[in-house]
Amino acid sequence: MTDVRTDLSAHLSATGVEGDLAELLLKIAASCVDIRKVVSGGALAGALGASGNVNVQDEEQKKLDVISNDILTDNLLALPLVAGVASEEMDNCQPAKHDGGKFLVLFDPLDGSSNIDINAPVGTIFSVLAAPSGEITDAAFLQDGRKQLAAGYVLYGGQTMLVLTTGSGVAGFTLSLDGQWLLTHADIKISPDTKEFAINMSNQRHWAEGVQTYVAGCLQGAEGGRGKNFNMRWVAAMVADVHRIMMRGGVFLYPWDKREPNKPGKLRLMYEGNPMSFLVEQAGGKSTTDGRNAILDVTPTQLHQRVPVILGSANEIEEIAACCGV
Structure with missing residues (x-):
């Protein structure tokens, strides 16, 4: 019998995450699939090496930093639900050109830039906040961490994995060969002891x-x-x-x-x-x-x-x- 796994959309619905927040998380996950394709292409895609720019952190940007940042920024700001985004790679937040967005999204588009050129693991980290009413400026994002509606990361490694929380535990999804996020770790728990x-x-x-x-x-x-x-x-x-x-x-x-x-x-x-x-x-x-x-x-x-x-x-x-x- 074929093992039928739950996909990300079904998992969100089953755990009570529906509507706008689910749509946003699915868009973030899809954007990370796009990033994975560029990361996996490496030198063949002309994506390795420095971009020639320095970001607001006074760090040299890699080409993949810029590409990943553009993918997330463009995809999310095109979503009417998003009021604005902020990134480690941008000096200031970027508000959406439309009105009525419910969410703010912050992200490190490609964590681990020093690993890019040696084909070691890298990833994407993201955080979702509620958008306040009024103009979206940097100040709108300055909310303490307990106000996060969702957070997660995608690891581009031997397998591509999405690890996600919406405030009711942590679940892990593995990207299948046909591009689906399938539930592989239903309830991740960190052992209290370690060596x-x-x-x-x-x-x-x-x-x-x-x-x-x-x-x-x-x-x-x-x-x-x-x-x-x-x-x-x-x-x-x-x-x-x-x-x-x-x-x-x-x-x-x-x-x-x-x-x-x-x-x-x-x-x-x-x-x-x-x-x-x-x-x-x-x-x-x-x-x-x-x-x-x-x-x-x-x-x-x-x-x-x-x-x-x-x-x-x-x-x-x-x-x-x-x-x-x-």
């Missing part, structure tokens, strides 16, 4: 004391106070590192460090911190900026605001908090 951590060890000397203490305890292994051996993983794409946590537990740390002490962190609150924290919390994990403050409770003041990010298995986040003196 894996993900961090860029090259920055160790710059971390605050609490993070130094935590990582040192992991590195001591079974002979140390933690009493177990840890593995370290680092893919250099937040989507891939968070997806690993979703599938088998773990923690991801991109903490504050003293290289640029006046900057609160490296990752962007609106495009990375909030959507990933929403997903992690919905899967039973925890997220924090410093062991004390939840990322989803941060009040945004800038569209491209940065924050430290620590998230993953709940019990391990508690251990990190203890090391940070919380």
Whole structure:
């Protein structure tokens, strides 16, 4: 007998997500199929290498950054339901030319740009908010993470996967060979305990004391106070590192460090911190900026605001908090 799987549209309907929000999420998912086609083409599609431009983050844009951003922006602004979009690759938000849109969409169109030219995993991260009445400016997007209506990511890896929450748990979908998003992970839960951590060890000397203490305890292994051996993983794409946590537990740390002490962190609150924290919390994990403050409770003041990010298995986040003196 052929195994008949639920597709994304049917899953949304079955879980009470219908009408306008369902239509929007299906459009985002379809846009990510378009991005996957360009990513998979790589050099054959002439999509590798630098674009010659620098974005608002003062980072060199890759050609695929620009292409992915254009796909999402054009597709979403053509949808009457969308009042405006904001992207890591654009200086300011872009309001729709039509009136009456209900939703705002923020996205990192291609997370993990440093992986593009070496054919390592990359992905798309997105967040959906309710649009306020009146003119759509950057200020309209400055809503705390707990106001998200939906969030998710697409991982362009060995399989292309969409991981999505609308506030009632987390589900995972795999893109079939004929272009359908099929439900393969109905109720993703993050194990509360783990033996894996993900961090860029090259920055160790710059971390605050609490993070130094935590990582040192992991590195001591079974002979140390933690009493177990840890593995370290680092893919250099937040989507891939968070997806690993979703599938088998773990923690991801991109903490504050003293290289640029006046900057609160490296990752962007609106495009990375909030959507990933929403997903992690919905899967039973925890997220924090410093062991004390939840990322989803941060009040945004800038569209491209940065924050430290620590998230993953709940019990391990508690251990990190203890090391940070919380």
